[in-house]
C-alpha cells in the first residue's frame with residue numbers, strides 16, 4: 001500500500017504581495033510555502049503510515065526549487081519525492097496540470113490498496129479543481145472536503161463537509177481524497193527526519209520521462225494546450241479612503257449615526 | 267487522445283445552469299445563476315436552460331422559470347436521491363454531449379466545486395473556478411473594467427466580435443483579478459461564487475411559460491463507486507450572512523473580552539436588523555462557528571452596511587466584504603488596512619465605541 005500526495009509550492013499570499021507593472025505577480029518578492037491544505041493532506045497520509053506502515057510519496061509539479069519543499073516533507077516523514085518539471089509543462093491550467101500529474105501517478109503505478117491525496121485548494125489559484133480532475137483522468141472515485149478519514153482494509157470512510165452539515169461516505173481503494181484544514185494539525189519535521197531526508201529517494205520526471213503516456217499530448221498540456229486562457233488580468237483600484245471621524249468617542253458615534261440617518265441607511 | 271469537442275464550436279448553443287438541490291430544496295445560488303444566465307443568454311441570443319438532477323424533482327422546475335429560465339431539463343433517478351459525484355457527473359456529461367450547450371454554470375458550493383471539475387475533465391473543456399463576474403458582450407465588459415480596474419480601457423484595442431464567455435475571478439487571495447476565456451472548447455464552464463451575483467425579481471408569467479423537459483437517465487448501480495451512509499444537517503440554525511442587509515463582524519480585537527465583544531456585536535446587529543460575522547481569526551480561535559466567517563475562504567457578503575469591529579483588514583478578509591455598499595471600521599490602530607477601504611472610520615477601542623454607537627443609532631432612529 002502507498003499513498004501519493006500531490007503538493008504544491010505557492011507564494012505566501014498572506015503577506016505583502018507585489019504586482020509587476022504588467023499585472024503579473026512578482027513572485028520573486030514573495031516567500032514560497034507549502035500550500036496550507038496540502039500540509040493537511042501530507043499529515044493525513046503520515047497518520048495512515050503510522051497506523052499501517054504504508055509508503056508515502058509526495059509529488060509536485062513545479063520549477064526545480066520545489067525540490068527543497070519535497071525534502072522538507074521527507075523530513076516530516078514522507079518516504080519518497082517526485083518532482084515533475086519541464087518547460088513543456090509550464091503555463092498549464094488546472095485541466096492540463098491534472099493530466100500531467102495523472103501521468104506521473106500512473107508512472108508510479110496505482111495498486112488496489114493505494115490512496116491519492118490532494119489539498120482541497122491551492123491558495124494561489126484557489127480553484128479546488130486539480131484533485132477532482134486527477135480523479136477523473138485516473139478513473140478513480142473521489143471524495144472532496146475530507147474532514148475525517150478512517151481506513152479499514154480496503155474500505156475508507158470519510159466525513160465530507162458541506163456548508164450546512166456533512167455527509168459520511170464509504171469508498172473502496174484506490175481512490176482520491178481532497179483534504180481540508182479541519183482534518184488534522186500537521187506535524188513538524190523531526191531532527192531525525194532532517195538527518196534522514198537527504199538519503200531518501202527523490203526523482204525528477206521530465207517531459208522525456210512521461211511523454212509516452214497518452215495524457216502527455218502537447219496539444220493538451222502547457223500554456224498552449226490548456227483549455228482556458230487568460231484574457232486580461234488587472235489589479236483592483238485602491239478604493240478612495242473614506243471619512244475618518246474625529247473627536248471623542250461620543251462625538252464620532254453621534255456624527256456617524258447622523259450621517260447614516262441622513263443617507264436613510266438607518 | 268480522447269476525442270476533443272472542439273471540432274464544431276458552432277454546434278454548441280444555449281446557456282445552461284446546473285441547479286443544485288439538497289433534500290428536494292433548491293439552493294439560493296440557483297436563482298442568482300439563473301438571473302445572471304438570463305443576461306448571458308440574451309447577449310448570445312440563445313435559450314437559458316436549467317438542469318435539475320435528483321429523485322422526483324420536477325416540481326422545482328417552474329420556480330426556476332420565474333427567474334428567467336426558458337426551459338428546465340429534469341433528470342430523475344432513485345440513484346440520485348443523495349448526491350454522489352459519480353452519478354451526477356455521468357448524467358450531466360451525458361446531457362451535455364447530447365444537447366450541446368455552449369455555456370454551463372455551476373454554483374461554487376462544496377458540491378458544485380466537486381462536480382464541475384469532474385465534468386469539465388470528462389468533457390475535455392475549460393473550467394473557471396469561483397467567478398465573481400461574467401460577460402459575453404465586449405462593450406459591457408469594457409464598462410465593467412472601467413469601474414473595477416486600473417486599466418486604461420480606452421487605449422486598449424478591443425475585438426468587439428469576441429463572443430467568448432469572459433469569466434472574471436480574484437486570484438492570489440484577491441491581490442489580482444483575472445478574466446479567463448475558453449476559446450477552443452465547448453461548453454465554456456464556470457463555477458460562480460454564491461452571494462455575489464444579483465437575483466432578478468420573480469416573474470410569474472415567465473414561471474408559467476417555462477418549459478419542463480424530462481430527459482432519459484442511463485444510470486445503474488455499477489456507475490456509482492461511493493456509498494453515502496448518512497447526510498447530517500447542522501443542528502443549529504446557521505447564520506444567513508449572504509442574505510443579510512447589515513453585517514457586524516468582529517475580529518481578534520475582541521480578544522480581551524471575547525464574550526463581551528460578541529455580545530456588543532450582537533446588540534449592534536440587532537439594532538440594525540442584521541447578523542454577526544467574523545474574521546478567520548475569530549473562527550480559528552473557536553470564538554465563533556465557521557458559518558460566521560467572511561472572506562476568501564469564508565463567505566462573500568455585500569450588505570448595505572458592513573461594520574468591522576477590531577478587524578485589521580487582511581486582503582483575504584477584504585476579499586469577502588469590500589463590495590459592501592457602506593463600510594464602517596472601528597479599530598484602535600489608525601494604520602489598520604481596514605481604514606483604507608472604509609467609508610467611515612473610527613479610531614478607538616471597540617469596547618468603548620460600540621455601546622455609544624448603539625446609543626447614537628437608537629437616538630437617531632427615535633428622532634426620525
Ligand SMILES: Cc1cc2nc3c(=O)[nH]c(=O)nc-3n(C[C@H](O)[C@H](O)[C@H](O)COP(=O)(O)OP(=O)(O)OC[C@H]3O[C@@H](n4cnc5c(N)ncnc54)[C@H](O)[C@@H]3O)c2cc1C
Nearest residue numbers: 517518519545546561562563564576577578580583598616
Ligand atoms: C489562505 C488564507 C485564507 C484566508 N482566508 C480568510 C478569510 O476568509 N477571512 C478572514 O477574515 N481571514 C482570512 N485569512 C486570514 C487573514 O490573513 C488574517 O489573518 C485575518 O483576517 C486576521 O483577522 P483579524 O483582523 O481579526 O485579526 P488581526 O489581524 O489580529 O487584527 C485585529 C485588529 O483588532 C484591532 N484591535 C485590537 N484590540 C482592539 C480594541 N479593543 N478595539 C478596537 N480594535 C482593536 C487591532 O488593531 C487589529 O487591527 C486567510 C489567510 C490565508 C493565508
Ligand SMILES: Nc1ncnc2c1ncn2[C@@H]1O[C@H](COP(=O)(O)O)[C@@H](O)[C@H]1O
Nearest residue numbers: 006007061118119121122127128129130
Ligand atoms: N503543480 C501542482 N503540483 C502538485 N499538486 C498540485 C499542483 N497543483 C495543484 N495540486 C494539487 O491540487 C490541489 C488543488 O489545487 P488547485 O486546483 O490549484 O486549487 C492542491 O491542493 C494540490 O494538492
